[in-house]
Amino acid sequence: xxxxxxxxxxxxxxxxxxxxxxxxxxxxxxxxxxxxxxxxxxxxxxxxxxxxxxxxxxxxxxxxxxxxxxxxxxxxxxxxxxxxxxxxxxxxxxxxxxxxxxxxxxxxxxxxxxxxxxxxxxxxxxxxxxxxxxxxxxxxxxxxxxxxxxxxxxxxxxxxxxxxxxxxxxxxxxxxxxxxxxxxxxxxxxxxxxxxxxxxxxxxxxxxxxxxxxxxxxxxxxxxxxxxxxxxxxxxxxxxxxxxxxxxxxxxxxxxxxxxxxxxxxxxxxxxxxxxxxxxxxxxxxxxxxxxxxxxxxxxxxxxxxxxxxxxxxxxxxxxxxxxxxxxxxxxxxxxxxxxxxxxxxxxxxxxxxxxxxxxx
Numbered sequence: 001x002x003x004x005x006x007x008x009x010x011x012x013x014x015x016x017x018x019x020x021x022x023x024x025x026x027x028x029x030x031x032x033x034x035x036x037x038x039x040x041x042x043x044x045x046x047x048x049x050x051x052x053x054x055x056x057x058x059x060x061x062x063x064x065x066x067x068x069x070x071x072x073x074x075x076x077x078x079x080x081x082x083x084x085x086x087x088x089x090x091x092x093x094x095x096x097x098x099x100x101x102x103x104x105x106x107x108x109x110x111x112x113x114x115x116x117x118x119x120x121x122x123x124x125x126x127x128x129x130x131x132x133x134x135x136x137x138x139x140x141x142x143x144x145x146x147x148x149x150x151x152x153x154x155x156x157x158x159x160x161x162x163x164x165x166x167x168x169x170x171x172x173x174x175x176x177x178x179x180x181x182x183x184x185x186x187x188x189x190x191x192x193x194x195x196x197x198x199x200x201x202x203x204x205x206x207x208x209x210x211x212x213x214x215x216x217x218x219x220x221x222x223x224x225x226x227x228x229x230x231x232x233x234x235x236x237x238x239x240x241x242x243x244x245x246x247x248x249x250x251x252x253x254x255x256x257x258x259x260x261x262x263x264x265x266x267x268x269x270x271x272x273x274x275x276x277x278x279x280x281x282x283x284x285x286x287x288x289x290x291x292x293x294x295x296x297x298x299x300x301x302x303x304x305x306x307x308x309x310x311x312x313x314x315x316x317x318x319x320x321x322x323x324x325x326x327x328x329x330x331x332x333x334x335x336x337x338x339x340x341x342x343x344x345x346x347x348x349x350x351x352x353x354x355x356x357x358x359x360x361x
Contacts, residue, residue, distance in 0.1 A: 002034040003347065007054040008041055017076055019247070019271060020167060021054050027340030033347075043067065050347050052142075058133035070139040070354045072346060074165070077143060078266050078289075079151035132156050139350045142343065144268045145290035163346045167269040167294075168339040171331055174251055174278040176322070185211040187314055188257035188281065190250065190272040191264075193228045194221035198263045198286075198304045203234045205263075205310035212238055212314070217253065219244030254279035259317040263304045267291045273299070278330050282317040284310070294334065298326035 005025050007017070025035040038044060043051070043063045051064040053073045064071050135141055135158045142165045143149045149162040187206065191197040199216050206214050216239065220228040228241075235241055245253065254260065260276030261284040267273075273285050274294065283299035285291045292301065300320070302313035332338075 001032075001050070001344075001347065001351070002036070002046075002048050003028065004043075004046060004048040004051050005035060005037045005054070006043070006051055006056060006060070007039055008056050008060050017054055017074075020074065020076075023168065023170065023336045024339055024343055027336040028344060030337070031340055031344055033344060049351060052343075052347075053138075056134055057130045058137065061134045061137045065137060070350045071137070072140045072142055072343075072350060073135060073138045074142045074144075075135065075148065075152060076268065077148050077152055078268075079148070079155055128156075132158060135160055139354070140346050142346060145293045147290040147293060148268055163342070163349075165339055165342045165346065166334055167271060167274070168334045168336045169271060169274045169278055169330065171278060171335050173248065174254065174275045176278065176280040176327060182256065182258045182280075183213070184258060185213055185318060186257040187212055187214045187259045187261055187318070188253060188276065189214065189216045189218075189261050189263075190253070190276070191218045191262060192221050192244075193218045193231060194224045195227055196265055198265055200227065200231050200234055201304055201307065202261055202263050202310055203231055203236075203239055205307035206238070206314060207234075207236055209238070209311060209315070212318070213240070214238060215240045215242065215253075215257065217242045217245060250275060251279055254281055257281060259284060259314060259320075261302075261310070261314055261317075262286060263302050263310050264288070265304050269294055274330060274334055277322070277326050280322050282320040282322055283326075284313045284317045295326065296329075298323035298329075 005021050007021060021037065025037055028035050036046060036048070043060065048069060051069050051071045053060065053071060054076070056073060061071050135152065135156070138160055141149070141152065141158070141160050141162045143152060143162055144165065144167045146164055149164055152158050152162065189199055189202055191199070193199055197218070203214065203216065206212050216231065232241055254276050258281065260273060260281040262270045262273050263284070264270065264286045266289040267286050268290050270285055270291050273283050273291065277283050277295070283295060284302055285295060285299050286304050287301040288304060291299070300313040300317045303309040
C-alpha cells in the first residue's frame with residue numbers, strides 16, 4: 001500500500017499537527033506502508049492508493065476524488081463550544097469580548113450597506129462551509145477523541161464515517177526518569193506561544209505563588225508576534241521564558257520539572273501533556289475539550305478563564321506523585337505504533353469499500 005500524507009495549510013506553523021503527521025508516517029512505514037509527505041496547494045502526481053489529509057479544504061479533497069483516490073482526513077477539530085465545554089452557563093470574558101467584536105463588525109458593515117453586510121456574512125461562513133464540504137466528501141474521518149467525533153456530527157451535521165485514532169507520543173524518547181531529583185516547586189509549560197495556549201494566563205495565575213518557579217518554553221506563533229511580548233512584560237522573577245527547543249531536547253526539560261501545566265482554551269489531547277506525563281511529571285491540563293478522555297482522573301483540571309483555578313490546580317499537582325496508571329495507559333494506548341495500527345486499519349477498510357464499489361461498477 002502507498003499513502004500520501006498531505007497538509008495544505010498551516011504547514012509553516014510548528015505544533016502538534018506536524019508532529020502527528022510526521023510520527024504517523026514513520027510508524028506506518030514500520031508496518032510496511034509506503035508513505036510520501038507533501039506540503040502544498042495541489043495534489044502532485046504519484047501512484048498512491050489513498051490520500052491522508054491534514055487541514056485539507058473541499059478543493060483539495062475534490063482534486064483527489066477526481067483522480068479516483070479515496071481520502072482519509074485527520075480532523076483536529078476545535079468544536080463550536082470552543083470556550084464553554086467546562087459546563088459553565090454564563091459567558092466568559094473571552095466570549096463577551098468576541099461577541100462584542102463580532103457585533104461591532106456587523107454594525108459597521110450594516111452601516112455601509114446591504115452589500116458589505118452580505119459580504120461579511122459570506123466570509124464568516126466560507127471556512128465553516130468549506131470544512132463541511134471537505135469532510136462530507138471524504139471517505140473516513142480520523143478524530144483523536146470520541147468527543148471530537150461527536151462534535152463533528154452535532155456541530156457540523158457531517159455524517160461521514162469516523163474512526164477514532166488516538167494521538168500519541170514517542171514512548172522510547174519520553175521515559176519516566178522517576179529516580180531523578182526534581183525541585184518541589186518547578187513548573188513547566190511547553191507549547192507554541194499564542195493566545196490559544198494561554199501562557200499569559202498561566203503567568204498571571206502563578207504571580208506571587210510562594211516557592212513556584214515557572215518555565216515557559218515554545219516558539220512564537222507567526223500570526224501572534226505580540227503575544228510573546230505580552231508574556232515577557234507579565235513575567236516576574238519566578239518566570240523564565242525560553243525559545244522553542246528541538247523535540248529531542250524536551251525529555252531533559254521534562255525530567256527537571258515536577259509539574260507540567262497546559263491551560264489552553266481548548267485541547268483535544270495536548271501532546272505535550274502526554275509527553276510530560278510519560279516523563280514523570282504530574283499534570284495540569286485544561287477542562288475545555290477532550291483531554292479528560294486521555295487523562296481521566298490522573299491529572300488536575302483547570303478552567304483557563306479563572307486564574308484561581310489554574311493556580312489551585314498547579315499547587316495541588318505539585319503535591320501529587322506521578323500516576324502509575326497513567327504511565328501504563330500511555331505505554332499501551334498512546335504510542336505511535338498503536339496510532340499507526342489503527343490508521344492502517346482505517347485505510348484498509350476504506351480501500352476494501354472502494355475496490356468493492358469499483359467491482360460492482
